[in-house]
Amino acid sequence: MEQTEMSGLSETSSGNTSNRGFASMNAERQREIARKGGRAAHEKGTAHEFTPDEARAAGRKGGERVSANRHHMSNIGRMGGKSSAGRRQAIRQSGAFPGTTSSNGEPGQKNVPEMETSESAA
Numbered sequence: 201m202e203q204t205e206m207s208g209l210s211e212t213s214s215g216n217t218s219n220r221g222f223a224s225m226n227a228e229r230q231r232e233i234a235r236k237g238g239r240a241a242h243e244k245g246t247a248h249e250f251t252p253d254e255a256r257a258a259g260r261k262g263g264e265r266v267s268a269n270r271h272h273m274s275n276i277g278r279m280g281g282k283s284s285a286g287r288r289q290a291i292r293q294s295g296a297f298p299g300t301t302s303s304n305g306e307p308g309q310k311n312v313p314e315m316e317t318s319e320s321a322a
Contacts (some may be wrong), residue, residue, distance in 0.1 A: 218224055220231070241247035267273055268321070 222230060225233075238247065
C-alpha cells in the first residue's frame, strides 16, 4: 500500500481513509487547532466561564449519576476497605502502636529513643 503525506495527514491508496476532517488529524494537530479556537473565543468574549453556582450544580449532577450506579459504588467501597485493611495490617506488623501484635503473635516493638543519662552526656 502506498501512503502519501499532506500537512501531517496520511492517506492510503486503498481509499479507506480520508485526509479530511478533525478526526483524521493526529492528536498534536487537533490540540493546536483547539487551542487557537479557545484563545479566539476568550479574546472575542464569547467563551463560557462557569460561575461557582454553575460549577457546584454540574458537580452535584455528576455525583448523582455516578452514585446511581450501585455496582460501581460497591467496587469503590471494596477497594477502599482493602486499602485501609492493608494499612492496618502493615502498622500491626511494624509494631508502630504499643500493645499491638504482629501477624506471628509476638508483641510489636516500640521505637522509642533512649534517654541520655548524665554519665553519657559528659
